[in-house]
Amino acid sequence: MPPNISTRQLQAFLALDECRHFTRAAQRCHLSQSAFSAVIRKLEEVVGARLVERDTRNVTLTSEGTLFAAVARTLLADLDAAFTDMGDFIARKKGRVAIAALPSLAASALPAVIAEYKRSYPGITVQLFDALSDQCLQLLRQGKVDMALTAPGASLAEFATRTLCSDPFYLVCRHDHALARKRKLALDDLAGCELIHLAPSSSVRQHVDQLTRGIAVHHAGLEVEHLATLAGLIGHGLGVSLVPELTLFQFRSMDLVAIPLDTDVVSRPILIVQRKEGALSSAAQGMLELIEARLRSTGRPRRESLG
Known part of the structure; x- marks a missing residue:
């Protein structure tokens, strides 16, 4: 089991490494000197080694402390990068969204929606699978897509569905x-x-x-x-x-x-189909909202010349 070390302890130790002075390091961490010293002692207990040599004038790191300082910087950098990535995913700067759709939707209505989405969120990868209804549901079942846009069928009981639009x-x-x-x-x-x-x-x-x-x-x-x-x-x-x-x-x-x-x-209803379990990612939720905003409508009957 990995040791229970907090980011607060890592930051305190690195402040001490940089300041080489307990009082100044404590001030940087907004702690009293006694509280700061307790943090460092607790860290040494968890690591199982003495990290700091103390005397009345200066602070030096032990050889174990020098090694641990490098580890602490790597851990904090990795944690910061992970949270930056998470923030980018939440802000829709990064990510992936995958859609399965009937060929008629994939070729007609969805390209404009995807183009609009990509203009707003250029860092997100969009995948589109054009497939017949059963294939759309199979992709959803396998977790290869976030949502399917398809017509009603016999295999929908396991999914959450709602009507997107009517196709006369x-x-x-x-x-x-x-x-x-x-x-x-x-x-x-x-x-x-x-x-x-x-x-x-x-x-x-x-x-x-x-x-x-x-x-x-x-x-x-x-x-x-x-x-x-x-x-x-x-x-x-x-x-x-x-x-x-x-x-x-x-x-x-x-x-x-x-x-x-x-x-x-x-008319045939066009359905939005999702898995019942699990929430959509931020990227997929954004795509779903745009699809609903642009495609939720009912076709109006009209005679149309196609020539």
Whole structure:
């Protein structure tokens, strides 16, 4: 077990080493001479060696005292550096924050937030993992990220969650599609549409399957992993698709139109997900506050030309 030595004792001993005089060293430490002498005696007891040679005129260090003075300076310097680092972490001058987010968020809304955060706290390292919902939760479970921004799913019971924003759904089609001129669509308007789907593992597909249950939509036979592929297929007249608002930036390179679905329930919540145990670091808390300030909103339905 390491000896129980206080910073007060170390500072007193180093003051004595520098002043080589008990009275002046005691004054520097704002102690009476008797109290100061007691501190030094106690330190010698803990160290188990005589550190100081005393006489009526001057003070000299023993060989053990000379060695201990070097140790004391190192200990105090390390302690000061540790507290400086801690202060930097608390003040968000240093640190790390890691976020897992759905690809639609990672590519659209989060870059501006991260850029703003980095301008305010340039010393903090920010990591962003763009992943599907299950992968986001696995990263959180493994402790690799501080928070996840994802859609609701079946694996959330072990986490703390709250809604960040609502992501309404749009029909994306070519400009010459029969529905392209409508400003809003009811779910029944989708009857007869040839739908191109995203992969069943995606949160988008899971919501679309729920939305279209009981509606006579047709499966176009095309099922893809990536939104860029989806845009290309729609652009060549192979079908239409239902996608959330946060993904619309992926469809701007084609001559396409996005039309909102006219019902409040046609949206997927975007959740902030955290581990239930443990508090966020100062750096992560700052990022969370900025995300909530910039992204906590509800999308407004609007017909949008994407060409």
